[in-house]
Amino acid sequence: MTNGGAVTSGYALTVRFTCRDADAAQQFDALVARTLEGIRTEPGTLVYVSHTPVDEPLVRVFYELYASEDAFQAHETQAHTRQMLKEREQYLVSTEVTFLNEKAGKRPESAEAP
Template sequence: MASGFALTVRFTLRDAAAAQQFDELVARTSAGIRMEPGTLVYAVHTPIEEPLVRVFYELYADQDAFQDHEEQPHTRHFLATREQFLTSTEVTFLKELADVSKRPGMEG
């Protein structure tokens, strides 16, 4: 049985100054996100060889928890403010696979 609602978001930033401002915005926003009961994981990474890229991995208890996250004042502020720092945004919604260890040929 699948659990949770997940997505990744890949942001490409304009330049180093925009990256610094974006990271500050993320830090301020993350404080509120950590208080959301339905947000299970909210991780932000920078690919090693792409200093102007940020990759978010987000996992919510369910789609309702994601919707609740989207409606929070801190999230709305982030969504309204982020565009000035970006050149592109790519969102990928993820579907959890059934327990891989129970698939034929995957034992071991």
């Protein structure tokens, strides 16, 4: 995405969650579904998607893209996010977070991106 010829950057991360077992995975998915109701109203959250890798039914990989680091911090302070962070650990055996630097690509336009 460009802004007057300059590449704009957002704030992106992936999170890999490994659930304890199939029941925990179902409960984790239900928690995510409830949380998404609030996330959909966050103006600075551009993409928030949960994936299940092929042949890894207990793993969830999230891709999150925010308009800025401030938008990510605002997301982290929301009641629905805080509730998810509080509840999720009971379903998980591990969590791996990777923060990403944008190089190039196609992503949603955002009035909030610099």
